[in-house]
Amino acid sequence: MYAPRAFAETDLSQLDALLAADPFVTLVTTDADGAPFASHLPVLYRRDGERVLVEGHWAKPNPQAAHAGPALMIVHGPHAYVSPGWYPDKEAAARVPTWNYAVAHLSGQLRTCEDEAALADLVSRLSDCFEAGVGQDWRFEPGREDHRRQLRGIVGFRFEPERIALKFKLSQNHPAANRAAVADALEGLDARSRAVAGLMRAREATRTD
Template sequence: MYRPGAFAETDLAALDWLLARDAFATLVTFDGQQPFATPLPVLYARDGDAVELRGHWSRANPQWRHGGNALVIVHGPQAYVSPGWYPDKRENNRVPTWNYAVAHLRGRLEIHEDPGFLAAVVADLSQRHEDAIGSDWRYEPENPAHVSQLRGIVGFRLRVEQVDLKFKLNQNHPAANVRGVAAALAASTREGDREVAALMLDRLARREPGN
């Protein structure tokens, strides 16, 4: 990922935030001829610098046979930025851009077909997302109908070896420009715009005086 220094994040708390916000990611592998991508929900865990993802595919999805190195793209909020929102737009000939937060996670895929691993992934995913919507469906290990469904999926674990975090939030602009863009985005009806505005103001508050 192209990641200029001004936009590079090093604190893994930013990764925690991205995956708590939205753990529906894009898993990219290589089938020997071309890249192959699958959007899917993941289970995220971090212990210090050790990061791990778990999830599963439909057995009909050929990606589970690829194995090897993989890239997971974690998508954060994004927003269009109009040059009209910059106070210095005329003197500096400002142009449109896009602000966003994203993470690229690289590692080697471990493929799992054992029922215990698959049951744990299904149970953990369903509990997380059922709780989030106030519903109560659960995987029942004693239910033969539930257990039989495990034959239709293949699980994976990705032990992350490289984390690239990019939060592009006008950090290379004067503070007045950041405030102008954040104010415009905060007034938007689009939730993603308002999330970007909050991130911009947070990063601005972290700046060294005079920057």
């Protein structure tokens, strides 16, 4: 990922926040011929210091379930179009349109799992996490044969990234008046744009220059 110094982020708490807000990732691998393949998956994430673990599963017929090895996981944050019309210096500096966004790229080795007990535990934790988010209470019941039978149709994975790159492009390369004007404009738009404005405001509050 191209990440100029002004937009590079090293604080892993920002990765925590991205995945707390949107734990639906893009996982990219290559097949035996070197062709790229992508899946879009809900995941469970946890971090202990510098160590990150991401877990999830595929449907067994998904070709990626046979792609254990090097992988790239893309974590998507909020993004929004930025109009040059919002900049106070738009004419003097001949400003052009751009896009503000936050994203993370995680690279490492993907490990697959088909052990029934491990899959049962994974599905239980996934359902507990996401059912709570929608106010429901479906649970995987390991004592039920019809539930256990469903495990035969999936392959689990564990992913411990060796490299983590975070890019938060939030108008850091603009003067303060431009940054404030963009955040103000984005706050008046849709929820996604407001989320970008929130990231900009939070970053502005910690600036020391």
